[in-house]
Amino acid sequence: MYRDHNCGELRESDIDTSVTLSGWVQKVRDKGFVTWVDIRDRYGITQLVFDEDRTSSKLIAQARDLGREYVIQITGTVIERASKNPKIPTGNIEVLVKELSVLNESKTPPFTIENETDGGEDLRMKYRYLDIRRNPVKNNLIFRSKVTMEVRKYLSEHGFIEVETPYLIKSTPEGARDFVVPSRMNEGQFYALPQSPQTFKQLLMVGGMDKYFQIVKCFRDEDLRADRQPEFTQIDCEMAFVEQEDILIAFEGLTKYLLKEINGIEIDTFPRITFDQAMKRFGNDKPDIRFGMEFGELNAVAQHKEFNVFNSADLVVGIAIPGGATYTRKEIDALVDWVRRPQVGAKGMVYVKCNEDGSFKSSVDKFYDQEDLAQWAEITGAKPGDLICVLSGDANTTRTQLSALRMEMAQRLGLRNPKEFAPLWVIDFPLLELDEETGNYHAMHHPFTSPKPGQMELLETDPGAVRANAYDLVLNGNEIGGGSIRIHDKDMQSTMFKHLGFTPEEAKAQFGFLMDAFQYGAPPHGGIAFGLDRLVSILGGQETIRDFIAFPKNNSGRDVMIDAPAPIDEGQLKELHLVLDIKS
Amino acid sequence: MYRDHNCGELRESDIDTSVTLSGWVQKVRDKGFVTWVDIRDRYGITQLVFDEDRTSSKLIAQARDLGREYVIQITGTVIERASKNPKIPTGNIEVLVKELSVLNESKTPPFTIENETDGGEDLRMKYRYLDIRRNPVKNNLIFRSKVTMEVRKYLSEHGFIEVETPYLIKSTPEGARDFVVPSRMNEGQFYALPQSPQTFKQLLMVGGMDKYFQIVKCFRDEDLRADRQPEFTQIDCEMAFVEQEDILIAFEGLTKYLLKEINGIEIDTFPRITFDQAMKRFGNDKPDIRFGMEFGELNAVAQHKEFNVFNSADLVVGIAIPGGATYTRKEIDALVDWVRRPQVGAKGMVYVKCNEDGSFKSSVDKFYDQEDLAQWAEITGAKPGDLICVLSGDANTTRTQLSALRMEMAQRLGLRNPKEFAPLWVIDFPLLELDEETGNYHAMHHPFTSPKPGQMELLETDPGAVRANAYDLVLNGNEIGGGSIRIHDKDMQSTMFKHLGFTPEEAKAQFGFLMDAFQYGAPPHGGIAFGLDRLVSILGGQETIRDFIAFPKNNSGRDVMIDAPAPIDEGQLKELHLVLDIKS
Known part of the structure; x- marks a missing residue:
């Protein structure tokens, strides 16, 4: 037996054991007459003591030779600690060591194994197994495990069955790029790794499973942006005989349960907002509603004056920044520079200081009088002491720019408190999205999403106006889940494929099995999928999903620890009926 | 709302609702004046009634038009059934229908959706979504979900943390063939899908996670035998600071828990047997101990007589078949033919009838007298009325052949009762296995398995004799789990790689990260992995793992429902820097 207790559990009641x-x-702390060694495992830290009065000199010498991260086994007696450490649970005791053996030595680690480490990101990734020894990473992984257990518990108790769907499936040209897997036994053919188990969960509904879930890895071969992983985990769910309302209720229940169990926070009914309203009020389809600063549209009161920038704009829209009236000229200039950065892209910014005395001072005083500006303040909800920031231009672009400013100012003002949770349903998403480059429409959610009742006709005349039975669950400005009521009618699905530019042959080749299935009594169904990595990081009050993944990949999709991907040998390629096509 | 009750829950207490x-x-059963429709969902079947007295003729006509597998919604009143059906939980009531709507029609299914179906395997695989509607398949999937929930519950309660390890890893030439995934962003390089998370779970132990588990898909590109899938699910576990005994206790606990919770069976301490003993007593490293028929080695009493077949044999070994003394000459000839089939491969079989009167009649009476045969009976444990079957030849081959006969006879005698559970630990496996073709040794378990203490020296002199800290958990003649105590010392791991034929460069290229990790304080550790598909099928009292997988692949590794794998387009290949190398 390597141990009979762990390093986090000894207390005063164990004294003399x-x-x-x-x-x-x-x-290791050596004070000459006494040497202390802190021993650590997953559960905590316990102080070991060796002293000249009670410990053999051989043992003391052994203790002094120990290096950081050596793996040791000790036997000793629990004694009361002279100088107690109230900061750790074992702080009232220490162990007077009788026997010590070194189970394994350690080279000096490339970075310190402390809560605050001196190791940079790259080093910590290469030695991820050492990074995991650090409490912040270790605790995140334990937290993730706890969240998934709670998810499974809730869904099981609510009648959902976890079903494993296959990982070796078929590539579809639609959507993001697939990772593919060459088949050795089927020459010239490939499996694909699933971007999601979408069609399989729909088939499970056709199969009468009624309520399905799965916590499952998904794969997307996309150019990686910061904090996006080629493999990611989804909580994937589907229900039969449901309308949108049933889904929202079911998964609002799950989310409330998690917030309660994990974060100890009780939240009443989640607010709902339509996609159109979200764009209008927050410039964003995943608004962070932990704070206000809602958009005020100023076209009616700011246009038709002498200010041509506004007169020629599609949209004039502003937000009130709390306490911003005290900003200096320099600070405001910095703000203007900020919105003009290429990442935001605004041409300029108009501002109005709402003075405490009720007067206004703006950058466009030449064109607008106090009465005009009072209207702006009313529309943006600005109070004395606030600063109104106004952008203008094309509606979509301007909203996106102002949303960026709103988020930035909330960040600076400390309004994005990670311990506060503000969930929100965004509903009535557009069914289709215009691809500006090709002029074609493609599915905003996916090709299996149903339009709102009675809107099929609009598909012919005004495809962009069709609204879908699609919804996102937003938490603190992040989309944590999204789903839809699916099409369950073969003809409607065929029509949808046609509108998405599939020929009947393509639709049959790719999704024939699904349309076949719809001929044999497909029930109405719908579902949702949560991004687990993101959900866990938000519930954990942190920003970076990578911190909640045991072995993440870097921005080039590489695992720098095991050095993957890597070349494979000629024999493997030959068996797979492949040759490399590399520019030398 | 599509429903306010499911089809399995209405009872007499709901009458008038x-x-x-x-x-x-x-x-649909139409008796003229009354029409009954059985409506089914995941939860059960409810009888609907339409009759001339109480139902509009329009509604009756609608009901008569319903086809099998149509999806319908009805509203009606629960009434008492005239002729009750005690076989189903809803059998005391029926619903008098007031409103009926068809949610979706169905073509006639290609096979009947009944517990006993007329559909063949191929058809049921192609229309798996219809097969899943059948109770036996549906219940298996629900059963699987339940087993995994219980596994997670037990392991979590025992301090194990579920950690997700990556699916896109690195190919290793060792062991079975990898499925590989070409990387688009890293030209000419490939990820591999994990055959198991072995190295990652060991790194988690180096990382101090202490107790890890994961229910995880694994992948092997092997030529498929019956009932083997290219993707399969493992319950993967690892613990730090453990010896073999700790692992056996921990996972005996899990297995007992499952047998109790799932099957209602309490089993005391599991018996243990060494690999050598298992081979000697059962001719098999995964003996089915639900029944006896242990091997009796007869060399000492059967050799050195006039019978040259035995005299020239390495091993003479027999089993006693209960009640076999009554077999006719024809039946015994059939048994001899059975052991001579190429799948078994024995050259012949000697038999001894143990008559009820205590006398013996054998096929070798010319060479052995009654006293000799009495010794055979004693050694094989044969009782009056039994038949002793004796095979001889090379030891390993003969044991394998006699084991096949033992299993076959147990099957015929009904001794392999799927409701009975006989777990067994097989321990002290050989570390290495001789590859007869190449004359090289390779790791029997995997290259990370530690030899028993003090046996490293034997590696030089008699590699085949080295025993490992490796163990299998066997249930009813199936290996349901296997594992080992791992090497945690860099030098020992290097030595092991050397003995397995790796050059230092190869070892570094493939497993450098692991040997690096062993330099930074790797704790002693070990683990086990259970084959979930097999475990679930045995607990479910069935033979075929395919019946417990929602969407299995066929023996060519194809998913015949979605028709995968499939060709991908030229553009995809080009992006992956590949061209096909296909013989035309």
Whole structure:
């Protein structure tokens, strides 16, 4: 037996007990007459003591030779600590060591195994197994495990069956790029890794499983942006015989449960907002509603004056920044520069200081009088002491720019408190999205999403106006889940494929099995999928999903620890009926 | 709302309630004055009634038009059934229908959706979504979900953390063939899909996670035998600071828990047997101990007589078949033919009838007297009325052949009762296995398995004799789990790679990250992995793992429902820097 207790559990009630512990050397402190060693494992840290009065000199010498991260096993007696450490649970005791053996030595780690480490991101990724020893990473992984257990518990108790769907499936040209897997036994053919189990969960509904879920890895071969992984985990769910309302209720229930169990926060009914309203009020289809600063549209009161910038704009829209009236000229100039950065892209910014005395001072005083500006303040909800920032131009672009400013100012003002949780349903998404480059429409959610009742006709005349039975669950400005009521009628699905530019042959080749299935009694159904990596990081009050993934990949899709991907040998390629096509 | 009750929950206490149900039409029975429709969902079947007295003629006509597997929604009143059906939980009531709507029609299914179907395997695989509607398949999937929930519950309660390890890893030439995934962003390079998360779970132990588990898909590109899938699911576990005994205790606990919770069976301490003993007593490293028929080695009593077949044999070994003394000459000849089939491969079989009167009649009476045969009976444990079957030849081959006969006879005698559970630990496996073709040794378990203490030296002199800290958990003649205590010392791991024929460069290229990790304080660790598909099928009292997989692949690794794998387009290949190399 390597241990009979772990390094986090000994207390004053254990005093005089003989114990055996195993763990890592966190620290050795040698004061001459006495040597302390902190021993660490997943559960905590316990102080070991060696002193000249009570410990053999051989053992003391052994203790002094221990290096950081050595793996040791000790046996000793629990004693009361002279100088107690109230900061750790084992702080009232220490173990007077009788026997010590080194189970494994350690080279000096490339970075310190402390809560605050001196290791940079790259080094920590290469030695991820050492990074995981650090409490912040270790605790995140334990947190993730806890969240998934709670998700499974809730869904099981609510009648959902976890069904494993296959990983080796078929590539579809629609949507993001697939990772593919060459088949050795089927020459010239490939499997694809699933971007989601979408069609399989729909087939499970056709199969009468009624309520399905799965916590499942999904794969997308996309150019990686910061904090996006080629493999990611989804909580994938589907229900039969449901309308949108049933889904919203079911998964609002799950989310409330998690917030309660994990974060100890009780939230009443989640607010709902349509996609159109979200864009109008927040410039964003995943608004962060932990704070206000809602958009005020100023066209009616700011146009038709002498100010041509506004007169020629599609949209004039502003937000009120709390307390911003005290900004100096320099600070405001910096703000103007900020919105003009290429990442935001505004041409300029008009501002209005709402002075405490009720007067206004703006950058466009030449064109607008106090009465005009009072209207702006009313529309943007600005109070004395606030600063109104106004952008103008094309509606969509301007909203996106002002949304960026709103988020930035909330960040600066500390309004994005990670311990506060503001969920929101965004509903009535457009069914189709115009691809500006090709002029074609493609599915905003996916090709299986149903339009709102009675809107099929609009598909012919005004495809962009068709609204879908599609919804997103937004938490603190992040889309944590999204789903839709699906099409369950073969003819409607065929029509949809046609509108998405599939020929009947293409539709049959790719999704024939699904349309076949719809001929044999497909029930109405719908579902949702949550991005687990994101959900866990938000519930954990952090920003970076990578911190909640045991072995993440870097922005080039590489695992720098194991050095993958890597070349494979000629024999493997030959068996797979492939040759490399590399520019030399 | 599509329903306010499901089709399995209405009882007499619901009589007079108005209810809305949705589901599939199981059956329509029309008796002229009254029409019954059975409506089915995941939860059960409810009888709907339409009769001339109480139902509008329009509604009756509608009901008569319903086809099998139509999806319908009805509203009606729960009434007492005239002729009750005690076989189903809803059998005391029926619903008098007031409103009926067809949610979706159905073509006639290609096979009947009944517990006993007329559909062949191929057809049921192509229309798997219809097969899943059948109770036996549906219940298996629900059963699987339940088993995995219980596994997670037990392991979580015992301090194991579920950690997701990556699916896009690196190919290793060792062991079975990898499925590989070409990288678009890293030209000419490939990820591999994991055959198991072995190295990652070991790194998690180096990382101090202490107790890890994961229910995870694994992939092997092997030529498929019956009932083997290219993707399969493992319950993967690892613990730090453990010896073999700790692992056996921990996972005996899990297995007992499952047998109790799932099957209602309590089993005391699991027996243990060494690999050598298992081979000697059962001719098999995964013996089915639900029944006896242990091997009796007869060399000492059967050799050195006049019978040259035995004299020239390495091993003479027999089993006693209960009640076999009554077999006719024809039946015994058939048995001899059975052991001579190429699948078994014995050259012949000697038999001894143990007559009820205590006398013996054998096929080798010319060479052995009654006293000799009495010794055979004693050694094989044969009782009056039994038949002793004796095979001889090379030891390994003969044991394998006799094991096949033992299993076959147990099957014929009904001794392999799927409701009985006989778990067994097989321990002390050989570390290495001789590859007869190449004359090289390779790791029997995997290259990370540690030899038993003090046996490293034997590696030089007698590699085949080295025993490992490796163990299998066997249930009813199936290996349901296997694992080992791992090497955690860099030098020992290097030595092991050397003995397995890796050059230092190859070892570094493939497993450098692991050996690096072992330099930074790797704790002693070990683990186990259970084959979930097999475990679930055995607990479910069935033979075929395919019946417990929602969407299995066929023996050519194809998903015949979605028709995968499939060709991909030229553009995709080009992006992946590949061209096909196909013989035309």
